[in-house]
Amino acid sequence: MKKTVIFVMTTVCLFACSDKKSSIDSELKTPAINEFNYKVDVFADMEILRYRVPEIEKLTAKQKELLYCLNEAALQGRDILYDQNGKYNLCIRRTLEHIYTNFDGDKNSDNFKMLETYLKRVWVSNGIHHHYGNHKFVPEFSQDFFINEIKKLPEAAFEKIGLNSDKLISVIVPIIFDPAIFATRLNQASNVDRIITSASNYYENVNQKEVETFYGKMKDPGNETPVSYGLNSKLVKENGQIFEKTYRLGGLYSAAIEKTVYWLQKAAAVAENEHQKSVIEKLVDYYKTGDLQKFDEYSILWVADTLPHIDFINGFIETYGDPMGMKASWEANVNFKNTEATKRTEIISANAQWFEDNSPTDKQFKKEKVNGIAAKVINVSILAGDSYPTTPIGINLPNSNWIRAVHGSKSVTIENITEAYDQASHGNGFADEFAWSKTELDLMNSYKFITDNLHTDLHECLGHGSGKLLQGVDPDALQSYGAAIEEARADLFGLYFIADAKMVELGLLPNEEAYKAEYYSFFMNGLLTQQTRIEPGKDIEEAHMRNRQLIARYVFEKSAEDKAVEFKTRDGKTFVVINDYRKVRQYLGELLAQIQQIKSTGDLTAARNMIEKYAVKLDPVLHREVIERYAKLNITPYKGFVNPVYTPIFDKDNNFINLKIDYAENFAEQHLRYSRDYSSLPSFND
Ligand code: ZN
Numbered sequence: 001m002k003k004t005v006i007f008v009m010t011t012v013c014l015f016a017c018s019d020k021k022s023s024i025d026s027e028l029k030t031p032a033i034n035e036f037n038y039k040v041d042v043f044a045d046m047e048i049l050r051y052r053v054p055e056i057e058k059l060t061a062k063q064k065e066l067l068y069c070l071n072e073a074a075l076q077g078r079d080i081l082y083d084q085n086g087k088y089n090l091c092i093r094r095t096l097e098h099i100y101t102n103f104d105g106d107k108n109s110d111n112f113k114m115l116e117t118y119l120k121r122v123w124v125s126n127g128i129h130h131h132y133g134n135h136k137f138v139p140e141f142s143q144d145f146f147i148n149e150i151k152k153l154p155e156a157a158f159e160k161i162g163l164n165s166d167k168l169i170s171v172i173v174p175i176i177f178d179p180a181i182f183a184t185r186l187n188q189a190s191n192v193d194r195i196i197t198s199a200s201n202y203y204e205n206v207n208q209k210e211v212e213t214f215y216g217k218m219k220d221p222g223n224e225t226p227v228s229y230g231l232n233s234k235l236v237k238e239n240g241q242i243f244e245k246t247y248r249l250g251g252l253y254s255a256a257i258e259k260t261v262y263w264l265q266k267a268a269a270v271a272e273n274e275h276q277k278s279v280i281e282k283l284v285d286y287y288k289t290g291d292l293q294k295f296d297e298y299s300i301l302w303v304a305d306t307l308p309h310i311d312f313i314n315g316f317i318e319t320y321g322d323p324m325g326m327k328a329s330w331e332a333n334v335n336f337k338n339t340e341a342t343k344r345t346e347i348i349s350a351n352a353q354w355f356e357d358n359s360p361t362d363k364q365f366k367k368e369k370v371n372g373i374a375a376k377v378i379n380v381s382i383l384a385g386d387s388y389p390t391t392p393i394g395i396n397l398p399n400s401n402w403i404r405a406v407h408g409s410k411s412v413t414i415e416n417i418t419e420a421y422d423q424a425s426h427g428n429g430f431a432d433e434f435a436w437s438k439t440e441l442d443l444m445n446s447y448k449f450i451t452d453n454l455h456t457d458l459h460e461c462l463g464h465g466s467g468k469l470l471q472g473v474d475p476d477a478l479q480s481y482g483a484a485i486e487e488a489r490a491d492l493f494g495l496y497f498i499a500d501a502k503m504v505e506l507g508l509l510p511n512e513e514a515y516k517a518e519y520y521s522f523f524m525n526g527l528l529t530q531q532t533r534i535e536p537g538k539d540i541e542e543a544h545m546r547n548r549q550l551i552a553r554y555v556f557e558k559s560a561e562d563k564a565v566e567f568k569t570r571d572g573k574t575f576v577v578i579n580d581y582r583k584v585r586q587y588l589g590e591l592l593a594q595i596q597q598i599k600s601t602g603d604l605t606a607a608r609n610m611i612e613k614y615a616v617k618l619d620p621v622l623h624r625e626v627i628e629r630y631a632k633l634n635i636t637p638y639k640g641f642v643n644p645v646y647t648p649i650f651d652k653d654n655n656f657i658n659l660k661i662d663y664a665e666n667f668a669e670q671h672l673r674y675s676r677d678y679s680s681l682p683s684f685n686d
Contacts, residue, residue: 038420044636048640051419051641055336055379056336056381063272065270066271066272070312075382077332078384084202087684089128091683093122094157100116116668124638126385131390132545134542136199139176151169160683161683163683184541185198202321202327204235204237205236211324232247232316233327246290249287249290253681273308278301279301279302306410313333313387315328315332317397318399324480330386333395335381335414341413344454349375355493359493360496361593365468374410375411375412375413394412395460396460396464404464420641424639430633436568436577451509451518455518463490463493464486466493467489477604484543484611491548492595495518499581525548531626534618559584565577574625646662
């Protein structure tokens with residue numbers, strides 16, 4: 001570890017030494033919630049927050065070293081995701097960064113400010129398409145300004161950008177400015193060729209039919225332990241041949257993978273125990289070979305790795321970005337256990353079989369024996385790849401269905417992130433605008449932080465792990481509808497049980513009223529407020545949003561007669577009113593049973609009908625009303641994060657002794673630093 005070495009002088013001057021030491025100690029201490037400044041930046045539809053890393057100071061020196069090495073391994077993959085999200089993303093990001101840092105004109109000019117905003121949006125989305133809505137956002141600075149600034153760049157810039165000035169202008173100007181080119185990153189419509197119409201970079205020169213044929217041949221329905229076909233590769237056609245280019249050392253993205261592997265090997269050397277060491281070594285082996293069998297072996301080892309305090313995700317994991325739901329984007333995080341809050345998830349997993357047995361799903365779709373659900377509450381120390389700068393608040397892995405069935409899954413709730421969300425939302429006027437009355441406001445003020453975290457625990461720890469596929473059902477049978485159906489299944493499981501008397505009995509909720517806070521906020525969000533994230537005229541694309549509207553709309557329609565949930569208006573504004581919470585729970589149970597059946601039987605037609613009927617379209621009048629009310633509050637609909645800056649401290653013999661954590665870095669500083677220190681891929685990869 002020679003990169004950013006700081007020597008602590010221990011021999012030169014005793015007085016100075018102890019002085020230095022106490023200042024380091026204070027730099028290691030986690031600031032209190034009320035002393036911490038969560039807010040970093042606001043632009044376009046984003047607010048950037050920072051998060052605390054509580055109790056990092058309590059880690060041992062060896063644990064801190066492990067954390068540091070894993071952090072570095074996480075940051076090295078950043079460029080991979082840009083390239084996966086779109087073939088021109090790295091080239092465009094580098095061009096913008098060079099203009100931004102070389103600019104010597106008026107920084108208060110509209111053009112420069114618009115360029116800054118556009119660049120920040122590219123950083124947020126890891127590319128030129130909206131991180132959530134998937135549509136391409138178009139810049140507000142002028143084309144002439146942009147071309148002029150490119151022409152002014154120093155010659156050295158073009159080397160890193162990968163194209164000379166003229167070529168660069170002719171290639172990227174239309175891609176950036178013409179709304180029709182690469183209009184969406186991810187097209188999930190059922191009536192088009194999803195591959196041809198999606199700008200993501202998982203396929204090249206192949207159409208959907210060819211992709212389906214290629215992977216159809218690979219799959220053997222009789223295989224009970226299939227690898228995740230296509231997970232870590234790009235499918236291309238060259239000279240009439242269709243084949244995979246695998247992400248691995250010596251393959252696609254090799255330069256970034258090499259650095260990731262370097263830091264993983266360092267991490268393996270300071271692992272907390274032998275098992276964790278073998279987990280990391282298996283991951284290295286997989287990165288070296290690209291062999292999906294090894295990825296399964298790694299996942300099985302990783303699931304069983306429950307003892308260490310520190311844990312991580314690093315690799316090609318989630319398939320939300322692939323229109324076929326097969327190919328995984330690169331992501332990483334590093335985390336350690338929040339011991340106190342983990343008691344909550346331990347209670348839930350200890351009772352996992354009870355929940356499975358008592359869920360309202362058909363017996364043939366239930367697991368007879370729920371396997372080891374390892375659930376914990378964590379604090380993250382770094383977010384990276386597809387988890388940065390926007391991050392999930394709960395994660396359940398691995399995704400392979402048969403591994404989950406045989407070996408179980410590991411599930412986390414990220415408490416230092418939910419804390420930041422919660423702290424940043426205090427007093428912003430949102431609930432006052434959209435809640436029906438003081439009753440609902442009081443419920444949410446009293447219980448929402450607890451019930452939100454509990455719902456996430458239930459979603460991750462039980463929901464995703466529940467149920468089973470019938471024998472012979474293809475795990476990818478639901479295609480692009482699979483993700484939303486799976487999220488709905490997990491959300492419904494959580495919603496159904498959070499209203500169960502068992503929650504109070506287990507000490508997870510203080511009383512039998514508390515769950516109403518979760519129900520009310522869920523329906524307010526699913527029927528109204530999540531629409532603020534969608535531009536007028538657009539459909540809902542993102543899987544979690546589709547899931548939430550699916551659930552809310554289904555129950556709403558079921559309530560047409562009995563008005564268990566209804567809309568009421570006051571002063572021309574629409575509100576959600578829940579008149580009968582128990583009835584709502586009953587409908588949620590019915591829907592859970594249906595969704596589980598769709599999942600278990602791989603019923604693509606039913607999945608498509610369910611999603612298209614409830615989850616995609618918005619009522620344009622209501623949509624406009626919600627957007628207008630929301631606009632008056634001046635709240636951005638999306639939140640992202642900056643990571644803390646970590647600096648290792650070495651003694652004079654170059655032994656790691658401590659880790660300094662600094663929260664001060666702003667959003668632009670962070671990205672420019674990452675682009676300088678963690679950017680090993682060329683702009684164009686094949
Ligand atoms: Zn989920």
